[in-house]
Amino acid sequence: xxxxxxxxxxxxxxxxxxxxxxxxxxxxxxxxxxxxxxxxxxxxxxxxxxxxxxxxxxxxxxxxxxxxxxxxxxxxxxxxxxxxxxxxxxxxxxxxxxxxxxxxxxxxxxxxxxxxxxxxxxxxxxxxxxxxxxxxxxxxxxxxxxxxxxxxxxxxxxxxxxxxxxxxxxxxxxxxxxxxxxxxxxxxxxxxxxxxxxxxxxxxxxxxxxxx
Amino acid sequence: xxxxxxxxxxxxxxxxxxxxxxxxxxxxxxxxxxxxxxxxxxxxxxxxxxxxxxxxxxxxxxxxxxxxxxxxxxxxxxxxxxxxxxxxxxxxxxxxxxxxxxxxxxxxxxxxxxxxxxxxxxxxxxxxxxxxxxxxxxxxxxxxxxxxxxxxxxxxxxxxxxxxxxxxxxxxxxxxxxxxxxxxxxxxxxxxxxxxxxxxxxxxxxxxxxxx
DNA sequence: TAGATTGTTAATCGATTAACAATC
DNA sequence: TAGATTGTTAATCGATTAACAATC
Numbered sequence: 498x499x500x501x502x503x504x505x506x507x508x509x510x511x512x513x514x515x516x517x518x519x520x521x522x523x524x525x526x527x528x529x530x531x532x533x534x535x536x537x538x539x540x541x542x543x544x545x546x547x548x549x550x551x552x553x554x555x556x557x558x559x560x561x562x563x564x565x566x567x568x569x570x571x572x573x574x575x576x577x578x579x580x581x582x583x584x585x586x587x588x589x590x591x592x593x594x595x596x597x598x599x600x601x602x603x604x605x606x607x608x609x610x611x612x613x614x615x616x617x618x619x620x621x622x623x624x625x626x627x628x629x630x631x632x633x634x635x636x637x638x639x640x641x642x643x644x645x646x647x648x649x650x651x652x653x654x655x656x657x658x659x660x661x662x663x664x665x666x667x668x669x670x671x672x673x674x675x676x677x678x679x680x681x682x683x684x685x686x687x688x689x690x691x692x693x694x695x696x697x698x699x700x701x702x703x704x705x706x707x708x709x
Numbered sequence: 710x711x712x713x714x715x716x717x718x719x720x721x722x723x724x725x726x727x728x729x730x731x732x733x734x735x736x737x738x739x740x741x742x743x744x745x746x747x748x749x750x751x752x753x754x755x756x757x758x759x760x761x762x763x764x765x766x767x768x769x770x771x772x773x774x775x776x777x778x779x780x781x782x783x784x785x786x787x788x789x790x791x792x793x794x795x796x797x798x799x800x801x802x803x804x805x806x807x808x809x810x811x812x813x814x815x816x817x818x819x820x821x822x823x824x825x826x827x828x829x830x831x832x833x834x835x836x837x838x839x840x841x842x843x844x845x846x847x848x849x850x851x852x853x854x855x856x857x858x859x860x861x862x863x864x865x866x867x868x869x870x871x872x873x874x875x876x877x878x879x880x881x882x883x884x885x886x887x888x889x890x891x892x893x894x895x896x897x898x899x900x901x902x903x904x905x906x907x908x909x910x911x912x913x914x915x916x917x918x919x920x921x
Numbered sequence: 922t923a924g925a926t927t928g929t930t931a932a933t934c935g936a937t938t939a940a941c942a943a944t945c
Numbered sequence: 946t947a948g949a950t951t952g953t954t955a956a957t958c959g960a961t962t963a964a965c966a967a968t969c
Contacts, residue, residue: 511904557951558945574907575914593801686909692723695786697898702787769927770969
């Protein structure tokens with residue numbers, strides 16, 4: 498059994514993937530931890546430590562092969578596993594997230610969008626016909642998606658999550674302004690956009706005061 | 710000059726605000742760090758430490774007064790300063806963020822939305838008429854907003870940020886899948902939704918492997 | 922007063938950085 | 946080979962937790 502990887506490292510992984518992908522797409526073949534550290538504004542030491550949680554992907558005197566490192570990080574992140582997701586909530590946020598996220602190029606597949614409002618059921622989002630939430634049970638039992646993206650109003654979040662959990666969904670991404678409390682045996686990632694707005698506000702006011 | 714507050718504490722502040730606001734709205738008058746720790750799933754010690762970076766808001770033997778604590782955290786976050794924001798990019802994400810975020814109830818004011826595409830200029834978003842990006846210079850010079858929300862495509866992010874910086878905008882919230890590198894003297898908060906998706910993916914695959 | 926709970930100091934734990942031998 | 950750069954150990958730094966005297 499490998500050593501447990503710390504949360505701080507996990508949080509940084511997508512950022513590594515993003516930067517390495519940028520390099521890959523601009524045709525860079527190799528990169529040293531030093532050069533990457535300059536670009537990412539972190540220490541080279543941290544990069545080497547982080548990557549070594551998962552294996553020795555570099556070569557002394559050379560650095561890291563960009564293509565190889567990219568595919569290794571993808572593997573670590575599980576992007577090669579073809580995870581599938583359903584989305585519940587075809588309102589503004591659902592539409593935007595479904596439209597903006599390049600699911601396929603990130604290794605995921607969005608396989609169904611559900612809503613309970615008659616006015617959106619049957620409409621199209623990026624080639625997906627919105628289905629009736631009442632039918633989600635059959636759909637999930639048949640297709641067995643790993644994750645659910647919840648873009649429903651605050652009030653509905655908890656009950657939808659409980660329904661889906663009972664159907665065997667293991668992981669949730671929650672966009673509503675409520676915290677989906679960790680349920681037994683389930684993985685939750687809460688996305689709170691207004692938290693970012695508040696952090697920004699804090700930093701502005703901190704700066705104003707500091708400048709006095 | 711007060712002691713520098715650590716990034717970890719700042720990151721937790723919006724979450725405190727959210728939980729305290731929940732309590733406030735459900736009519737709770739006082740809360741102890743112990744009870745709050747139970748609800749938030751953190752240690753009571755951490756709560757007391759965190760709050761004490763900013764002052765002694767509690768009372769021995771009693772706990773914290775919810776209404777008072779809420780307004781203190783709001784003050785710390787700068788939510789009482791009436792910061793104003795412009796948004797650039799009236800596509801899906803811009804529309805969604807403008808529609809979903811209760812700016813006013815969070816102490817902010819969105820004062821203008823801009824785009825450069827003739828097909829959206831003049832359309833309405835939550836009572837805002839989308840203005841021509843070509844006119845943003847005059848607008849910013851007149852209204853002096855503190856922050857800008859960038860919901861533009863990846864390619865446009867950098868140049869828009871530089872324009873706005875030259876106009877005096879101090880803080881940016883960037884939604885595009887590119888990192889707005891910290892510019893001299895400017896505050897940046899990057900929001901990367903697909904990072905959350907990847908973290909979720911990591912956790913699912915970690916769990917699968919762990920269960921073997 | 923007695924009980925409760927804070928504010929704060931000290932102890933522990935974990936994460937980051939520095940350093941360097943191994944090696945390509 | 947000589948130079949570069951990794952992987953990894955040790956040192957440092959910072960954040961979290963525990964403990965408790967102060968006090969409402």
